[in-house]
Amino acid sequence: MTASSAGRWDAFEAEVLPHIDRLFRVAMWFERDRAEAEDLVQDTLRQALESFDRYTPGTNCRAWLLTILQYLRSNRRRAKSRAPFVSDPEERLAGTIPFVPPVPDRLTDEDLLSALDRLPAQYQEVILLSDVEEFTYKEIASTLSVPIGTVMSRLHRGRALLRQELATSNRTLGAAVPRPNRARGTGNHGLS
Amino acid sequence: MDCREVRDLLDSYLGQELLVETNHAVIRHLETCAGCRAECDARRRLRATLRRAFNESPALQPRPSFSAEALASVRGSARRQRRRWLQNWAPIAASLVLIAGAALFMFLTRTRGPADLRAAVGDHLNCAVKFHLAERPITLAEAAARFDPFLARLEQTPPADVATAAGPLHVLERHSCVFAGHRYGHVVLEVDKHLVSLLVTGGEAAGSIADVRTLAAHAVDRIEGQRVTSFDLDGHDAYVVSDLGEVQFRQVADALASVSNRVANVAAIR
Numbered sequence: 321m322t323a324s325s326a327g328r329w330d331a332f333e334a335e336v337l338p339h340i341d342r343l344f345r346v347a348m349w350f351e352r353d354r355a356e357a358e359d360l361v362q363d364t365l366r367q368a369l370e371s372f373d374r375y376t377p378g379t380n381c382r383a384w385l386l387t388i389l390q391y392l393r394s395n396r397r398r399a400k401s402r403a404p405f406v407s408d409p410e411e412r413l414a415g416t417i418p419f420v421p422p423v424p425d426r427l428t429d430e431d432l433l434s435a436l437d438r439l440p441a442q443y444q445e446v447i448l449l450s451d452v453e454e455f456t457y458k459e460i461a462s463t464l465s466v467p468i469g470t471v472m473s474r475l476h477r478g479r480a481l482l483r484q485e486l487a488t489s490n491r492t493l494g495a496a497v498p499r500p501n502r503a504r505g506t507g508n509h510g511l512s
Numbered sequence: 513m514d515c516r517e518v519r520d521l522l523d524s525y526l527g528q529e530l531l532v533e534t535n536h537a538v539i540r541h542l543e544t545c546a547g548c549r550a551e552c553d554a555r556r557r558l559r560a561t562l563r564r565a566f567n568e569s570p571a572l573q574p575r576p577s578f579s580a581e582a583l584a585s586v587r588g589s590a591r592r593q594r595r596r597w598l599q600n601w602a603p604i605a606a607s608l609v610l611i612a613g614a615a616l617f618m619f620l621t622r623t624r625g626p627a628d629l630r631a632a633v634g635d636h637l638n639c640a641v642k643f644h645l646a647e648r649p650i651t652l653a654e655a656a657a658r659f660d661p662f663l664a665r666l667e668q669t670p671p672a673d674v675a676t677a678a679g680p681l682h683v684l685e686r687h688s689c690v691f692a693g694h695r696y697g698h699v700v701l702e703v704d705k706h707l708v709s710l711l712v713t714g715g716e717a718a719g720s721i722a723d724v725r726t727l728a729a730h731a732v733d734r735i736e737g738q739r740v741t742s743f744d745l746d747g748h749d750a751y752v753v754s755d756l757g758e759v760q761f762r763q764v765a766d767a768l769a770s771v772s773n774r775v776a777n778v779a780a781i782r
Contacts, residue, residue: 325594333583340582344574345566358578365586423554429565436562450527451559452566457529472524479523479555 332372336365339382343389346448350393350441360396364389383455387463390445420480421487435485443478446471513537518548526556626733628694629742632751633735635691636709640700647690652697655688662748663688663697666712669772670699676767678760679704703764708754710768712745732761743769 343364347357367388368375375384424431436444449460457475461468518541524530525538542549566572575581638644656664666686674681684707685700697712732741739761740753750772752765 329587329590337579337583340579341574342567344578345569345572348572348574349566358574358582361574361578362582362585365582366589369586369590423558427558427561429561429569432558432562432565433569447562448566452563454563456527475523482558 328372329369331377332369335372335375335377335381336368336385339385340365342382342453343385346386346453347389347393349444349448360389360392363392367392380455380459382453383459383463386449386453390463391465420483423483424486427486431486431489435482435489438485439478439481443474443481446474447478447482450475513541515541515545515548518542518545519551522548522552522555526552526559628749629733629740629751630735631692631694632696632709632711632742633738633740633753635689635694635696635698635711636707636738636740636753637736638691639689639698640707640709645689645691649687649689649698652686652688655695655697659688659695660697662746663712665746666697666699666710670701670710670768671771674701674767674771676703677763678756678767681708681764681767701768703754703756704760706754706756706760708752708756708764708768710772711751711753712748713751714749732758732765741765745769745772 340361343361344357347360347364348354351357351360364385368385371388375381436447439447445464446460449455449463450457455463457468457471460471464471518538521530521534521538525535528535530538542552639649650658652663652667656662670681670683672683681701681703683699683701685698687698689696689698694713699710701708701710732739734740738753738755739758740751741761742749742751743765744750750769752761752768754761754764756764
């Protein structure tokens, strides 16, 4: 490896290393399979290295990496399934949120993650990017390649649905709900 | 701003996405409304819990060695890709360089086939050594006026005395002569009691100036007991002919090429 490519690698490694664990968590959340998640993260890093010249140092590296990860995820899903994506689930679900119940007083981590997991994927995505990754609306829009208005409406509805799920599980089960073991590719985990 | 409006904006408020004035309006409302303040705290708590739950969930944690392994794998792929690229393209690039080098060499030595070299040697022997030409030589000024203006430059190029590694080189005569159908500008010189001819003819690629540093690498031919080599002189073909030994000949030829190009170039600029 030449000095310049070694220097490029050092710069790349310094930028991405702090974000790999987070990338993995997001990949693992959506892929539900450790090997698939590791594969997705490695592909993301490979792609990132190839386009590292286009990355501007000092900008949000995590957002850049997650954008690549989402893009690869989207391509993988398209390659695996010919099923059409739900074009506008927001419209379909708009009338199903009659009210926003209060946040339960007693809330375990497992309750919360299980409730999140029961949401359609497009709501999980925006909630994770906003509340876990703490991205701005603009960064989320860029990461998911959707308009900012879509990000805001998905967040609004996604949070309301999450509150409903939390209220339902708290009322009916009163305890941790095991994470459903959905078959790969059959859940509503697509990017729109 | 009423409670309904504030609750619509609370998530954007927590995400610091509101404009300054709207943000202030929400803050003012929260200062006076316990219900909205409790709702705001609940949402903030929910976010914090989700963030912690997600980041600390054992099921979502990578293996401890994953980061290092992932980077090593990516680096390995990059190296393999680079190697593949080199394997695929390096031979092509090398071939192109060789072709370009060969083309350059052919350009630098392009017009001097055996016949041209032989003619130059013939002129040297018949003009400089034996003075046995079919046609009487004419002055460079006349040749410049009648045949090629470039030949006038040989009146001062090379200068009368040239210091060379083989010893001082002195000009004996300058004229234009004809041999085997070639019109030459001819400068006869002497070094260490050996005659040396600088012969200039042609001029098809006007403006091209040889890189004199390459001269030492040029082939030196031996024809009829003489050594002969050639170089470009401002688009003309220049020959050096003498019966000097190999080393001395190269030293003299190198000096002539160097000084001729330098002087010729100065003349061209003027």
